[in-house]
C-alpha cells in the first residue's frame with residue numbers, strides 16, 4: 001500500500017475514557033448496529049507535505065463503511081468516480097469534522113487527500129499543516145472480530 005506519502009501511523013485499541021466517548025459518538029453517527037467494526041482504530045499522522053494518492057480501500061480488509069475524524073490542519077479530500085473520471089467532488093475536511101464513506105462513495109469513487117500545492121477548495125487555498133486522522137472501519141461482511149484476516153496497518 002504505497003498511496004500515502006509523508007506519514008506515520010498506528011493502530012490503537014485502548015483509549016482513554018474521554019477518547020472512548022468521542023469514538024462512541026463517531027460510531028453511533030457512522031455505523032448501523034448490525035455492523036462489526038475492526039477491533040482497532042487507525043490513526044494517521046500526515047506531515048504538512050504529506051498526502052494520500054487516489055485509492056479505494058481494499059474490500060478484503062475493509063467493509064462497507066469508513067468514517068474519518070480530521071484533526072489539526074484542514075485538508076481537501078477529493079472523490080473521483082472509478083469508471084467516470086469526469087464525475088468528482090471535493091470535501092473540505094475542517095479540524096473536528098467527520099466524513100463517512102459508504103455506498104457509492106465507498107465503492108465507486110476513489111478518495112485522496114490533496115498535497116499542499118494542490119490544496120484548494122472551490123478556488124480558495126487551504127494551506128496544509130500537520131493533519132491527524134482517526135479512522136474507523138467496518139469489517140468485511142461475514143468476518144467476525146475474532147476471525148483471521150485482520151486489517152494491515154493501512155487498509
Ligand SMILES: O=C(O)CCC(=O)C(=O)O
Nearest residue numbers: 044052057068133154155
Ligand atoms: O486520512 C484519512 O482521512 C484517510 C486515510 C485513508 O484513506 C486510508 O488510510 O485508507
Ligand SMILES: [Fe+2]
Nearest residue numbers: 055056057111
Ligand atoms: Fe482510504
